[in-house]
Amino acid sequence: MADSQIEEIRNKLNVLDVVGGYMKLTKTGINYRGVCPFHKEKSPSFFVSPTRQMWHCFGCSAGGSIFDFVMRIEGIEFGDALRILANKAGVQLKRENAELKTERQRLYEICELATLFFEKQLEASSVGKEAESYLSSRGITKESIKKWRLGYSPDLWNGLTDFLIGKNYTREEIIKAGLAISKDGSQGESYDRFRGRIMFPVFDLNNQVVGFGGRIFKQENEKEIVSLRETWHSQAKYINTPQTLIYDKSNLLYGLNNAKLNIRKENHCVVTEGYTDVIMCHQAGFLNTVAASGTALTLGHLNILKRYAENLLLAFDADLAGDTATKRGIGLAQELGFNIKIIKSYGKEENKLDPADIVLKDPKSWEDYLTKARSIMDYYFDSAFQSFDKNTPEGKKEISKIILPEIKRLQNKIEQSHWIQKLSDMISIKEEAISEEMAKIKNSGPQTAEPLSIDTNLKISENLGVEGRKKLIEEKVVSLILKNPNNVRLINELDYVLFSQKIQQLLMEVKKFIDGQNNITIEGDLEKDFKKVFSESISGLELDEEFKKFLTVLTLRGEVEYAGDGEEEIKLCLLQLKNIELRNRLTEKSEEIKKANESNEFEKEKQLLEEFNKLTKEL
Numbered sequence: 001m002a003d004s005q006i007e008e009i010r011n012k013l014n015v016l017d018v019v020g021g022y023m024k025l026t027k028t029g030i031n032y033r034g035v036c037p038f039h040k041e042k043s044p045s046f047f048v049s050p051t052r053q054m055w056h057c058f059g060c061s062a063g064g065s066i067f068d069f070v071m072r073i074e075g076i077e078f079g080d081a082l083r084i085l086a087n088k089a090g091v092q093l094k095r096e097n098a099e100l101k102t103e104r105q106r107l108y109e110i111c112e113l114a115t116l117f118f119e120k121q122l123e124a125s126s127v128g129k130e131a132e133s134y135l136s137s138r139g140i141t142k143e144s145i146k147k148w149r150l151g152y153s154p155d156l157w158n159g160l161t162d163f164l165i166g167k168n169y170t171r172e173e174i175i176k177a178g179l180a181i182s183k184d185g186s187q188g189e190s191y192d193r194f195r196g197r198i199m200f201p202v203f204d205l206n207n208q209v210v211g212f213g214g215r216i217f218k219q220e221n222e223k224e225i226v227s228l229r230e231t232w233h234s235q236a237k238y239i240n241t242p243q244t245l246i247y248d249k250s251n252l253l254y255g256l257n258n259a260k261l262n263i264r265k266e267n268h269c270v271v272t273e274g275y276t277d278v279i280m281c282h283q284a285g286f287l288n289t290v291a292a293s294g295t296a297l298t299l300g301h302l303n304i305l306k307r308y309a310e311n312l313l314l315a316f317d318a319d320l321a322g323d324t325a326t327k328r329g330i331g332l333a334q335e336l337g338f339n340i341k342i343i344k345s346y347g348k349e350e351n352k353l354d355p356a357d358i359v360l361k362d363p364k365s366w367e368d369y370l371t372k373a374r375s376i377m378d379y380y381f382d383s384a385f386q387s388f389d390k391n392t393p394e395g396k397k398e399i400s401k402i403i404l405p406e407i408k409r410l411q412n413k414i415e416q417s418h419w420i421q422k423l424s425d426m427i428s429i430k431e432e433a434i435s436e437e438m439a440k441i442k443n444s445g446p447q448t449a450e451p452l453s454i455d456t457n458l459k460i461s462e463n464l465g466v467e468g469r470k471k472l473i474e475e476k477v478v479s480l481i482l483k484n485p486n487n488v489r490l491i492n493e494l495d496y497v498l499f500s501q502k503i504q505q506l507l508m509e510v511k512k513f514i515d516g517q518n519n520i521t522i523e524g525d526l527e528k529d530f531k532k533v534f535s536e537s538i539s540g541l542e543l544d545e546e547f548k549k550f551l552t553v554l555t556l557r558g559e560v561e562y563a564g565d566g567e568e569e570i571k572l573c574l575l576q577l578k579n580i581e582l583r584n585r586l587t588e589k590s591e592e593i594k595k596a597n598e599s600n601e602f603e604k605e606k607q608l609l610e611e612f613n614k615l616t617k618e619l
Contacts, residue, residue: 139283140276200213255282495577
């Protein structure tokens with residue numbers, strides 16, 4: 001792959017657009033910040049710099065280019081990231097290096113071809129047309145069928161496999177893509193996983209097909225054929241692609257590729273259970289809807305959603321009193337700091353409706369459900385009291401077992417007191433007894449790590465050791481000078497020895513440049529002047545690429561971390577560096593004095609003691 005094409009992609013894509021496509025960012029000065037997607041934190045320490053076309057997290061030290069970001073967040077290799085970004089940039093990769101055509105890319109290609117095959121079958125085959133009519137009866141329009149690329153898998157043992165083998169893909173690759181199943185005991189033989197089903201392609205955030213969900217269709221409509229009906233009855237209504245190299249249902253939310261922008265815009269996400277729920281909601285204008293695709297919310301799902309919104313509305317058709325997986329997912333969401341509401345049950349028990357059914361009947365009524373969503377604690381109360389009799393000792397005990405752990409999870413004591421009082425009133429038990437029972441409950445659930453925040457002070461941990469402390473102080477000085485190059489005048493020539501060799505080199509180059517610019521200031525056009533100062537001040541240095549990247553990060557830190565002109569901060573840093581230098585010299589003198597004493601060199605010892613005392617007075 002020619003470097004020119006990589007540069008073309010860099011030039012056509014803005015780091016803000018690429019990173020902003022995956023997470024929520026807020027403008028702060030000339031930069032943007034957000035909660036880092038690569039480590040647990042509550043206070044945002046992740047920054048994007050459009051000026052330098054880079055991103056960096058000051059909490060976990062991850063950072064780099066648009067390629068680095070896509071590789072890390074997607075968990076892919078450079079070749080795959082290059083292809084994704086080339087598509088975004090509208091760049092046609094002219095000559096593909098064989099090494100870049102990875103196993104993952106082959107699986108993407110297989111899934112894309114399978115989608116085209118299923119789409120064609122829905123459109124052209126006689127049974128496919130029946131499947132299309134069924135989708136229409138569910139209220140799904142032709143536009144939605146096209147948008148979500150719905151299809152039909154023919155009821156043949158090797159219809160798709162034969163098609164893909166004809167496109168030069170191997171049977172082994174088709175199995176690895178989750179589209180075929182190897183026959184037990186038969187070497188080199190397989191059969192299609194999806195047969196006679198309506199197909200729902202599952203997309204990643206880059207609109208690439210990575211897997212499928214297949215819904216039984218024809219069997220449902222031929223119940224008069226008894227022998228087949230019994231076979232079909234034993235089959236699952238939906239089957240999904242198994243875990244593959246590119247498909248992981250614990251980290252995929254159906255519809256997020258189409259919903260992410262609206263989720264970020266509205267700062268809340270509606271999570272449903274099914275493919276048709278998502279399609280119908282989007283079709284009716286509820287564009288911030290996704291589905292967990294038949295699994296409870298996982299930490300992977302929640303970490304992805306956290307990039308876009310802080311508020312979740314859960315439309316799960318599940319009884320929280322008995323559904324451990326659902327409760328665990330909600331607990332994880334609470335630990336991650338989401339504000340959660342539960343959309344109440346849809347209709348009476350004997351006539352439950354899915355969100356898709358409600359939207360089909362009357363989209364306005366679904367909007368009412370969303371508006372009237374219950375708080376998580378209200379929902380736990382409703383669920384518990386519907387499941388057990390509050391008038392029996394056993395019922396009161398079971399109700400408390402459901403509700404008390406959730407009350408204890410609340411951080412605010414006033415909130416805790418409110419719900420304890422409510423529970424006390426509803427089960428006619430004294431608050432003191434309820435509080436005693438709650439105290440017996442051990443804290444459960446995952447503990448969110450303490451947020452890693454940017455060090456805005458000069459409080460440097462003693463645990464770093466002398467060299468570690470010196471390095472951090474040096475970095476702060478460089479950040480402040482790169483923020484305002486005039487600050488280099490605060491460092492005189494005698495001070496240069498306080499810094500490491502590369503930093504000395506940089507400081508001297510910046511000073512030389514500033515001296516030649518008649519006291520240049522960067523108060524006017526900050527971005528233009530700053531970039532000029534920075535680029536010209538390091539252009540003459542023989543620095544490796546890693547050190548240049550390091551300086552770029554320090555430049556960003558100067559912008560986002562330090563307020564004011566930095567003059568007083570630099571003076572304080574210089575004072576600390578001098579103290580470190582003096583202490584190092586005192587340690588060396590102590591060693592020399594000890595050696596002189598052991599060698600009976602008393603005159604030398606006396607001279608060294610005088611020098612030691614003189615240095616002590618400088619501290």
